[in-house]
Amino acid sequence: MKKFIFLLTAAAVVLCTGGCRMSAPKNDDLTETTDGADSCKIGVAVYDVQDDEVTAFREYLTDYIQNCFPETEFCYSYAIRSAQDEMKFLEDACKEGARGIMSFITYDLEKEVAYCESQGVYYMLASGTVPEEQYESVADNPYFLGVVGPGSEMEYEAGADMAEYFIQEMEGDSYILFTGGAAAGNEMHRLRSVGALETFEKYFGDPGQSAEELAVTEEPVRLEFGDIHLTVFPGYTTREETGAKAEEELKSGDYDFALSMFSMYSMVNVLKNEGVKQGVVDCYSMTNKDLFADGTLCYVAGKYSSEIGPSFAAMYNAVTGYAEEFRENGRAFRMTQGYWVSKNSREYNDQYALATGNYVNAYNYEDLSSLIKVYDEQADFDRLKALTEAWTYEEAERRRAK
Secondary structure, eight states: OOEEEEEEEOOOOOOTHHHHHSOOOOOSEEEETTTTTEEEEEEOOOOOOHHHHHHHHIIIIIIHHHHHHHEEEEEEOOOOOOOHHHHHHHHHHHTTTTTTEESSSSHHHHHHHHHHHHTEEEEEEEHHHHHHHHHHHTOOOTTTTEEEEEEHHHHHHHHHHHHHHHHHHOOOOOOEEEETTTTTTTTHHHHHHHHHHHHHHHHHHSSSSOHHHHHHHOOOOEEEEETTEEEEEBOTSSHHHHHHHHHHHHHHOOSSSHHHHHHHHGGHHHHEEEEEEEEEEEEOOHHHHHHHHHHSEEEHHHHHHGHHHHHHHHHHIIIIITGGSSBBTTTTEEEEOOOOSSHHHHHHHHHHHHHHHHHOOOOOOOHTTTOOTOTTTTTTTHHHHHHHHHSSHHHHHHHOOO
């Protein structure tokens, strides 16, 4: 059974960088609450409320966005692990009066968008990647706003670059590659896994199976490249059975390195105890900060909490009556945001401060209000796209230095 956690803005408003407005401009597309204030309710669909990336996004939305835009209210799903889970959340969110859905997971995009259209509710993938055919199936639906995320090429490169770093810069010959949900239809995990596997093939030769096949294996596969050993291990280690098998594999495999296409917090203790160095495609979190400090973590390609700020701005425009003005050539948009990368503790600490701050962050109130039509009449799609895609650490540093 899925429950909602409704996080309402407190009466006392926290000051935010850039000078937050304490109330939204009047707009007929905002609904009125019982106390007479305008309200904008948005559902947020997530895959695991305990995941550090989800936690970081949620803290940014509730601790920063709701204080800067107090007319906004978010309702969250619990863990969505099936198409049925997601549809149940969409139904419940619509019943609770959500005007839009910011989703971080999709199982059947066409069905999800069709349901939202039937309810007059906007839907977008706020941070993710979908195959081309799925995007095309809904791109002309006016209730599908679009996709913000790395895209296929950047997801592939995230896995490839991490594998290359370990092969070129680290000394060791035994690897385990955790592919997460690649076999279960998670396109981001699949692309990262293919990138990593093709990089191993580039350096060590043909393993006898294609990277595409290996990426979606449903059972562990052990490969030999001369003196190099590589195990491909599928599944989510947060699930009890998979986690137990992964722990057993790490304890028995004498591995030097674990390369993971998703967060591996459930395996932290065994990684430390076995002396396995880790690289991960994940996020900027306190957990990863600590793992860098103790030497367990050697590489992170990570998203950061305020990266979803422009997605919020896009949704806010839609639910306040400006959806059509923020389409790309009349269709749902696709905007690109990639990963910050840290290869040592110093780099991580520098980027972490800007990644997680509630007062100084990569996308602040000043940035976002310039993208929202009811706050800035000059806001348009070109401005939204340009700022969304100015996601790099260097670009964020320049914005905050102004």
